[in-house]
Amino acid sequence: MKKIINQPDQVVDQMLKGFVYANGERVKRVPNTTVIVQKHKEKNKVALVSGGGSGHEPAHTGFVGKGMLTAAVAGEVFTSPSPDQVLEGIKAADNGAGVLLIIKNYTGDVMNFEMAKELAEAEGIVVEQLIVDDDIAVEDSTHTAGKRGVAGTVIVHKILGAAADLGMSLTDIKALGDRLVKQMKSIGVAMTAATVPEVGKPGFSLADDEMEYGVGIHSEPGYHRTKVKSSASIAEELVSKLKQAFDFQNGETYGLLVNGLGATPLMEQYIFLHDVEKQLANEDVDVAFKKVGALMTSLDMNGVSLTLVKLEQDWLKLWQHPVDVTDW
Amino acid sequence: MKKIINQPDQVVDQMLKGFVYANGERVKRVPNTTVIVQKHKEKNKVALVSGGGSGHEPAHTGFVGKGMLTAAVAGEVFTSPSPDQVLEGIKAADNGAGVLLIIKNYTGDVMNFEMAKELAEAEGIVVEQLIVDDDIAVEDSTHTAGKRGVAGTVIVHKILGAAADLGMSLTDIKALGDRLVKQMKSIGVAMTAATVPEVGKPGFSLADDEMEYGVGIHSEPGYHRTKVKSSASIAEELVSKLKQAFDFQNGETYGLLVNGLGATPLMEQYIFLHDVEKQLANEDVDVAFKKVGALMTSLDMNGVSLTLVKLEQDWLKLWQHPVDVTDW
């Protein structure tokens, strides 16, 4: 394991210290917690709180700031934060207009955030929750914990963050979020697995000439292992899966995110996007925005994911709404 | 070699196509060239043109836009673009107030950009050039091609870009740039080397437990190979080298950049920054800005570099001047 770290069990704390040192004008850390919160909050705006296990940087701390998240709660690497940490996040974020929790759909995250919600409600704070489950690599059946939450979560942060900044009510934001999540789908591919510092070896192993379709952002298994393919054929596979899941209709408008998983050069992300563009050129759908970058990573995993979101009328405006965060 | 690409000799063209697809509202590509230029240029402002070999993304295309570069010229991977490409960049960028070329100090870049400058001057365009040589890993002696240009180049883009946006003259920007480059120093460390697509194997090899101090962004050799060290001791080494080179004086104000080299998780960059913070706490100098991220990469190299710049009075304002670019 080659990592620029110190003690493996200290990575989260030390990372947060570095983050606050760099961005102390925009954010602060709630003392004795793993909560990063906006420094200059605005009264009577709905607060958005997200978070989860660490190792997905810049998610979620990098999106704390005006126009996106009010607070982010960091767990240990790939491990959901506990209810008391999330509760601290809720309390620090609340502006008096209620709090929306944005949760990636993993058993641990859902349970810890839900318990925090119960605790916060007991303290009189109005809390709603939104569960993001955009990863179509896993079937949504009663035989699994359900679809996983992956890179699309960042789109939720952006669009709902704009809604909150524009003064929308908690009920309306929650409703908007429910529609948004239903219309958003992601799928990824991994060339290598991530190595959790405390574990010290990759979460799974792939031969030098192998890759895997559908891997999750904590190295959860995908649906097909194969020899390394060209960017063009990866794009073909991922777009066809998304096309099928969406059932593209003429004239629809989509937003698109190519997400690097942590160790993937930006050059490759753009090459991949170009291949996605070629695939989509065959479809009679519009792509209103395209975002590229390592936004929801999996430590040092090499790979990309592709997210599409079917846009409603006003969503593009929300997407373009200005933000003041560290990593947008 | 595991890369999400197609034909290795097509990576630059396909990357630029993806880049323009994603950012077509802000930039355009000059037809039949590798030049990316601002779409909405402002008359009578000095134009900044940079570029060099590809493989350093987001440098330089990601910094094209209001407040930073007017145009970026992309060469083949790790290979300077040719004079005719740079000339196209100069012509596309010129707003009538002259053009400043920002060149990283490599033999190839310097010669190609200089020839382009001569060609442009022959066409009546006023051109100045600024050579960035911030890497203190290499001695600046008559026995080498001189210090290399690395991550500090991005700071030059930012500060001079603001000066240009504020309407400063070419002469003044050039003079500012000369002072800035003199007061800026970088040094890096690599855990792994980069693999150029057309070469197919890493530029050098390091054992599983080795790292190297002072490696350049094209895998140029560093000054010391050693067993993998903790983030804290890497910070100690790099800060001590910078301290010595600057000869820190009480009360000075610096700006700081922690730059990921391409495959380094953001988590590690922040942990490293935290260790740098601890080292600098022993010094009686001020750090007015801290920027963190993969800004001047070396394809899939795993490593970080640290840049310090000693700030003059007005530079912080220029640093904070708003920009509209893809990757700031």
Add this chain to the structure above:
Amino acid sequence: MLTVNNTKAWLERFADKIKTNKAYLSELDSVIGDGDHGNNMARGVKAMKEKLAEGDYVEPEEVLKDASMALLSKIGGASGPLYGSAFLGMSKQADQDSADIHAIVKAGLDGITKRGKAEVGEKTMVDVWSPIVEHLEKGTVTIEAVQDSVEATKDLKASKGRASYLGERSLGELDPGAVSSGYLFEAMIEGEIIDE
């Protein structure tokens, strides 16, 4: 019956087993999950041990309550809320009747299923808690019985938790949460809490 002392001894013994098997638990979790169960549990029981060492307890339910809070706030992930809920349930029931171990453990199981919604057979810690509750009722609980129920999770296909993404491929592997729960019950038996 539960006393302050035997409860503390039980939980300390549990903590020691987790600590000893930290790497093993993470190893199991790396096969069908994300490789952190040992680290999660070790972080939790360390905090629990420290908290119990400080406490000045009069009743066993206070010990269980503090354990619950420590585990809940330090384990994280899926097992944090589950162990937290289990211990909270046990604490409440011990407050009613500290002599009925069966009822206490059953309350723990109820805490788990209420929070995690898993049923028997979904390859989770429930597949250890549930048979142990039955054994306690019948008075047949033994180390072997615990180990058998842990071992039996190998034959189950996961449909809850992270392992569920593996589907068929989860067959043949032990469930990490079942193994850590097994340690809890081994420690209970070894602590001679259960009256003959």
Add this chain to the structure above:
Amino acid sequence: MLTVNNTKAWLERFADKIKTNKAYLSELDSVIGDGDHGNNMARGVKAMKEKLAEGDYVEPEEVLKDASMALLSKIGGASGPLYGSAFLGMSKQADQDSADIHAIVKAGLDGITKRGKAEVGEKTMVDVWSPIVEHLEKGTVTIEAVQDSVEATKDLKASKGRASYLGERSLGELDPGAVSSGYLFEAMIEGEIIDE
């Protein structure tokens, strides 16, 4: 003396040698540079060949001029401007006197040193061009002479170009640009351009 035909034949032969040795040149460059010299040169000579195939030339300097432009715009890196300047210098001199091969090659060398500021002994292509100019003057140029000067770059310590960062460690290795320049002169000799 240079004619349109023997100049084209010379440069085509050069192009073929580069193509054949593309991987070898990059390999050499990966030892003391950045591993792209073969790819750079191959890209350049491919463009040059295409351009020369199209051209309808009356004078050899036109061939050299087109070659210069193709190399300059397609090689990139350090060697692009250097080969470009060399061929531009040769073209200008051929325009003066297409019979004096020594003067033509010397003008090429001048183009290189004017652009790259390297002197003899700095482990660059200059260390092939310069002895060849001398040999041409003395009428002693042979394949062996070319190969000797290429080989001799092994004993030099680089102080120009990317290899200079290696300092002492550049000793014992061939200079890639010297090797590619060697091909140019081998092709010239094989093309029987030099009058006996």
